[in-house]
Amino acid sequence: MAVEVRPRLTVLSGPSGVGKSTVVAHMRKVHPEVWLSVSATTRKPRPGERHGVQYFFVGDDEFDKLIANGELLEWAEFAGNRYGTPRQAVLERLEAGEPVLLEIDLQGARQVKESMPESRLVFLAPPSWDELVCRLTGRGTESAEVIERRLAAAKVELAAESEFDTTLVNTSVEDVSRELLALLTVSSGE
Numbered sequence: 001m002a003v004e005v006r007p008r009l010t011v012l013s014g015p016s017g018v019g020k021s022t023v024v025a026h027m028r029k030v031h032p033e034v035w036l037s038v039s040a041t042t043r044k045p046r047p048g049e050r051h052g053v054q055y056f057f058v059g060d061d062e063f064d065k066l067i068a069n070g071e072l073l074e075w076a077e078f079a080g081n082r083y084g085t086p087r088q089a090v091l092e093r094l095e096a097g098e099p100v101l102l103e104i105d106l107q108g109a110r111q112v113k114e115s116m117p118e119s120r121l122v123f124l125a126p127p128s129w130d131e132l133v134c135r136l137t138g139r140g141t142e143s144a145e146v147i148e149r150r151l152a153a154a155k156v157e158l159a160a161e162s163e164f165d166t167t168l169v170n171t172s173v174e175d176v177s178r179e180l181l182a183l184l185t186v187s188s189g190e
């Protein structure tokens, strides 16, 4: 019997610093055809980040307009900044029959599951709490105060792991990237 393989909407979430961006970047280096939604955010760019690549960096007024015009599939406030997924690009990809990957926080993942129950939520977990703290601190992109806020959010996110369809533990970037890639399509057996 032929196995039907269909694209799907996959949401990757997990605590700040667990390695979501690293895993996705590795996967897309090996498989550049994988499409990742570019979010809008009110956060200021980190060194090396470019508008339209990592994020669409917008001001508060512009973000307000995106919400008011219904242009965001979901949005949330995270550690003092707002983040949201542009709706149109996601719907266009799905209508074209292409897999869609979102890298968003827990609040956004819950909103997507509510509006698109057929989506798959993937939780990226750290090997341990100490390793998470080490990765977030070692990245060196946030102040001590922001790290504290992100670690407080991480406790909430880790407690919500059971809401996700699948958990991947980020011990090896290469292994997790491969596992994530396999989840981007749904086969008829599922």
Ligand SMILES: Nc1ncnc2c1ncn2[C@@H]1O[C@H](COP(=O)(O)OP(=O)(O)OP(=O)(O)O)[C@@H](O)[C@H]1O
Pocket: 014, 015, 016, 017, 018, 019, 020, 021, 022, 023, 135, 136, 138, 139, 170, 171, 172, 173
């Ligand atoms: N498997 C791994 N082993 C060791 N270090 C890792 C691993 N995966 C990622 N890292 C490192 O952890 C740090 C955080 O990774 P990354 O920025 O990808 O996290 P994130 O989950 O996207 O964070 P945020 O949600 O804050 O954007 C980076 O310095 C990255 O190099």
Ligand SMILES: Nc1nc2c(ncn2[C@@H]2O[C@H](COP(=O)(O)O)[C@@H](O)[C@H]2O)c(=O)[nH]1
Pocket: 013, 014, 015, 016, 020, 039, 040, 043, 074, 075, 076, 078, 083, 084, 085, 103, 104, 105, 106, 107, 108, 109
């Ligand atoms: N709900 C949403 N969360 C998002 C979106 N884009 C990114 N994120 C999440 O925000 C935090 C912080 O990201 P950072 O780049 O400032 O480190 C992280 O958990 C991201 O996954 C989004 O569109 N919606």
